[in-house]
Amino acid sequence: MQQQVLVDMDGVLADVYQQFINKEFELTGEYLDIKSMHGILESEAFPHFESIVRSEGFFRTVPQIPDSIEGLKYLNDKYKVLIVSSATEFPTSLKEKVDWLGEFYPFISWRQIILCGQKDSIKGDIMIDDHPKNLNFFDGKKIIFTQPHNVFHNEPEWQRIDGWKQIIDIL
Structure with missing residues (x-):
């Protein structure tokens, strides 16, 4: 079997990390460094996590x-x-x-x-x-x-x- x-x-x-980084940059103009996120959940690493992850198109364009x-x-x-x-x-x-x-x-x-x-x-x-x-x-x-x-x-x-x-x- x-x-x-x-x-x-x-x-x-x-x-999804790249998608969050891209979306944070679109919102704030700040490019977040992925190395600074080691050991931190996505919900803590990205300041606008909730609004970004719930936005239309987030998962469709990742x-x-x-x-x-x-x-x-x-x-x-x-x-x-x-x-x-x-x-x-x-x-x-x-x-x-x-x-x-x-x-x-x-x-x-x-x-x-x-x-x-x-x-x-x-x-x-x-x-x-x-x-x-x-x-x-x-x-x-x-x-x-x-x-x-x-x-x-x-x-x-x-x-x-x-x-x-x-x-x-x-x-």
């Missing part, structure tokens, strides 16, 4: 993480892939996320997309996520995708990766 791989969207496929299209295609050809995103907190994100996936990852079927409130009831063999809170409950293989907010989280049972080329190498 084919292994099931759960892939997070924000911070794994979608470069850039892709480098090599994620090729990497996800590779996984999709080899495993049973589910895209799992904690999206219901931001209701405008639901359609935007589905449309964004359809544009950049057309090989992912709507049947492979799970938009939820929490990921603790979603089961699989491997989870790729950038938030420790999602990996903490997971019973399978845990892969943490490096983002500024998680650089100081190092759990022995997690495998840390810094990009999609590493995912292809290990899976």
Whole structure:
């Protein structure tokens, strides 16, 4: 039986940090340095987080993480892939996320997309996520995708990766 791989969207496929940096610059003219955000959640790192994340188009126009299209295609050809995103907190994100996936990852079927409130009831063999809170409950293989907010989280049972080329190498 084919292994099931759960892939997070924000911070794994979608470069939300770059999107926040771009939006903060549009609002304030100040370009925030990503290195100053190490160990800080996005909601604390970006002064206008709430208004930006709830704005129309935020999720629809987010850039892709480098090599994620090729990497996800590779996984999709080899495993049973589910895209799992904690999206219901931001209701405008639901359609935007589905449309964004359809544009950049057309090989992912709507049947492979799970938009939820929490990921603790979603089961699989491997989870790729950038938030420790999602990996903490997971019973399978845990892969943490490096983002500024998680650089100081190092759990022995997690495998840390810094990009999609590493995912292809290990899976």
